[in-house]
Amino acid sequence: EFYSEAQAKMFLQFYEQTAQVVLNELMEATWNYVTNITRRNQENMMQKEAEWSQFMLYFGTRARMFRINHFLDPDVKRMLSKLRNIDKSALPTKDLLEYNKLLTYMEAAYNGAEVCLNEGPCLPLEPDLEEIMATSRDQKELLWAWQGWRDAVGRQLRPVFGDYVHLSNKVAQYNGYEDMGALWRSKYESDTLEDDLEQLYTELQPLYLNLHAYVRRSLYRFYGPELIDLRGPIPAHLLGNMWAQSWGNILDLVLPYPDKPPEDVTKIMKIQHWKPEKMFEEANLFFTSMGMLPAPPTFWIKSMMQKPVDGREVECHTSSWNFYKFNDFRVKKCTEVTVEDLLSVFHQMGHIQYFSQYQNLSVIYQEGASPAFEEAVGSIITLSASSHKHLLARGLLSQQHLDSEEEMNFLLGIALEKIAFIPFSYMVDLFRWKVFDGTIQKSVYNQEWWNLRDRVSLRSPGYPGTHSVDQADLELNSQVLGSKVLKYQGLCPPVPRSEDDFDPGAKFHIPASLPYVRYFLSLVLQFQLHEVLCRASGHVGPLHRCDIYNSKVAGRILEDLLKLGSSRPWQQVLKEMTGEPNISTKALLTYFKPLLNWLVTENVKQGDILGWPDFSCSFEE
Numbered sequence: 001e002f003y004s005e006a007q008a009k010m011f012l013q014f015y016e017q018t019a020q021v022v023l024n025e026l027m028e029a030t031w032n033y034v035t036n037i038t039r040r041n042q043e044n045m046m047q048k049e050a051e052w053s054q055f056m057l058y059f060g061t062r063a064r065m066f067r068i069n070h071f072l073d074p075d076v077k078r079m080l081s082k083l084r085n086i087d088k089s090a091l092p093t094k095d096l097l098e099y100n101k102l103l104t105y106m107e108a109a110y111n112g113a114e115v116c117l118n119e120g121p122c123l124p125l126e127p128d129l130e131e132i133m134a135t136s137r138d139q140k141e142l143l144w145a146w147q148g149w150r151d152a153v154g155r156q157l158r159p160v161f162g163d164y165v166h167l168s169n170k171v172a173q174y175n176g177y178e179d180m181g182a183l184w185r186s187k188y189e190s191d192t193l194e195d196d197l198e199q200l201y202t203e204l205q206p207l208y209l210n211l212h213a214y215v216r217r218s219l220y221r222f223y224g225p226e227l228i229d230l231r232g233p234i235p236a237h238l239l240g241n242m243w244a245q246s247w248g249n250i251l252d253l254v255l256p257y258p259d260k261p262p263e264d265v266t267k268i269m270k271i272q273h274w275k276p277e278k279m280f281e282e283a284n285l286f287f288t289s290m291g292m293l294p295a296p297p298t299f300w301i302k303s304m305m306q307k308p309v310d311g312r313e314v315e316c317h318t319s320s321w322n323f324y325k326f327n328d329f330r331v332k333k334c335t336e337v338t339v340e341d342l343l344s345v346f347h348q349m350g351h352i353q354y355f356s357q358y359q360n361l362s363v364i365y366q367e368g369a370s371p372a373f374e375e376a377v378g379s380i381i382t383l384s385a386s387s388h389k390h391l392l393a394r395g396l397l398s399q400q401h402l403d404s405e406e407e408m409n410f411l412l413g414i415a416l417e418k419i420a421f422i423p424f425s426y427m428v429d430l431f432r433w434k435v436f437d438g439t440i441q442k443s444v445y446n447q448e449w450w451n452l453r454d455r456v457s458l459r460s461p462g463y464p465g466t467h468s469v470d471q472a473d474l475e476l477n478s479q480v481l482g483s484k485v486l487k488y489q490g491l492c493p494p495v496p497r498s499e500d501d502f503d504p505g506a507k508f509h510i511p512a513s514l515p516y517v518r519y520f521l522s523l524v525l526q527f528q529l530h531e532v533l534c535r536a537s538g539h540v541g542p543l544h545r546c547d548i549y550n551s552k553v554a555g556r557i558l559e560d561l562l563k564l565g566s567s568r569p570w571q572q573v574l575k576e577m578t579g580e581p582n583i584s585t586k587a588l589l590t591y592f593k594p595l596l597n598w599l600v601t602e603n604v605k606q607g608d609i610l611g612w613p614d615f616s617c618s619f620e621e
């Protein structure tokens with residue numbers, strides 16, 4: 001028999017009451033585990049996982065019985081269709097146990113991995129190995145950390161990743177999707193997502209290729225020709241980050257005007273005795289200055305703002321948590337007193353703000369308008385918080401004005417964070433979608449990630465800057481090269497890789513089974529929304545000087561977005577807020593226009609080419 005719309009409303013109310021309790025217990029058990037990794041806490045978490053799946057199975061199967069096309073109330077229809085996707089709860093019990101064991105194993109392998117010095121201590125990723133990658137300028141030391149981390153993590157995950165893929169695809173099929181990539185993409189409510197992504201990437205490529213060429217030249221000057229090939233990819237251990245995903249830590253090596261180095265905010269924070277708690281208060285203040293919500297009392301009591309020193313083993317990867325209980329939201333971060341971590345704290349407080357703003361909605365709607373919106377909120381604020389004007393106002397800088405050269409140094413600093421991230425944030429899921437849909441088989445996981453497979457060199461793009469490596473070339477080669485580090489990032493592994501390695505596994509989100517393309521979309525979206533808020537706040541002048549701190553007008557606009565959660569399709573919400581129905585690179589390109597002009601001129605002056613026609617990696621000569 002089919003249930004009426006009235007019965008559907010009753011069903012949703014019943015779901016609402018019980019979901020909060022079950023979800024809260026699951027979050028508490030998971031939080032207890034990741035902030036104190038013990039066998040007992042792991043068992044408790046697994047128990048709550050099982051209960052949560054039972055609960056989802058009950059409601060998910062019943063949600064599928066309603067014939068929602070006949071219903072009138074758009075909310076009832078939207079909520080029921082969201083309830084139908086019950087993710088891994090759709091697995092038969094035996095498979096579910098196996099899948100949860102796999103997921104826990106992979107995440108534990110990542111969290112517990114460390115790299116040991118010949119005699120003496122073993123170093124964990126946070127803070128030790130990340131500190132080395134950020135600050136060391138000794139390429140042997142960088143190589144030791146880079147290779148050691150991949151040996152410690154990637155090799156452990158390699159044998160099980162195939163099983164994870166197989167069971168993930170089973171989850172997807174039980175929920176009515178081809179494979180797990182299709183299930184992940186469905187969150188964006190768009191049947192043109194993949195084309196839209198490729199279009200965004202194409203629009204951003206000249207910016208990336210010019211930055212890549214410029215940084216390669218700078219590293220050539222510092223590390224010399226034995227390490228850097230001016231017509232080739234850059235060795236991946238020299239970019240100041242374990243995954244070369246953001247290059248902000250090598251700003252000192254690549255400054256456009258080295259005789260005018262920017263003030264060192266990290267140093268100033270240490271001189272001023274900043275502590276992690278103060279970093280969170282600073283970010284909280286930004287939101288309240290805009291008339292938005294403060295983090296509630298529980299946040300300050302229950303968050304984990306530092307790596308514990310009492311011997312507890314924890315998951316250090318930074319994350320924000322909603323406990324689906326009034327005003328209970330927390331951040332877990334092994335915070336170091338650095339400007340990089342200060343901006344990361346701003347990003348996390350954006351998640352907390354979203355949780356607070358939509359907490360009165362149905363549980364079903366307590367998520368971002370799309371995963372990209374979830375990631376964009378904090379990053380929008382970070383764009384203001386990292387402006388010279390803001391840091392000066394907050395006492396983290398003392399130099400009143402920047403001349404045009406100092407301003408170019410500043411813009412390059414932001415580009416090292418944001419532009420370098422473009423190819424990385426795009427290709428992590430391009431890789432995984434191909435793994436899930438079977439294009440990339442287990443036997444070639446690592447070479448596909450690095451694409452060492454084919455010695456096809458990109459046709460040299462002719463003069464730098466005037467015309468970047470044209471899309472046809474890249475497309476031609478992309479069929480051969482596939483979507484991998486070399487094609488997109490123009491990086492090389494510094495040492496030979498084999499199929500015993502599993503380098504993708506060295507990035508948290510892969511063992512943690514967390515989708516990643518949300519960060520690529522957020523990167524574009526955050527500039528688009530930043531521009532809207534800047535204009536609304538009355539900002540005039542270059543976008544990179546805008547700081548919306550204290551703007552109640554901007555706060556209001558942002559609040560109206562966040563309050564909606566996922567109750568409305570994000571395209572509608574975006575159109576209302578910006579007048580555009582799609583994510584657009586216009587604002588990002590406006591923000592970096594002065595820098596792109598400078599980079600193109602510089603690359604032409606140096607006679608540098610865009611792209612990496614010398615395709616092979618140094619050790620392969």
Ligand SMILES: C[C@H](NC(=O)O)C(=O)O
Nearest residue numbers: 245317318319508509519
């Ligand atoms: C950008 C992404 N942020 C996060 O996971 O919180 C990362 O760290 O890779």
Ligand SMILES: [Zn+2]
Nearest residue numbers: 347351374375
């Ligand atoms: Zn985030």
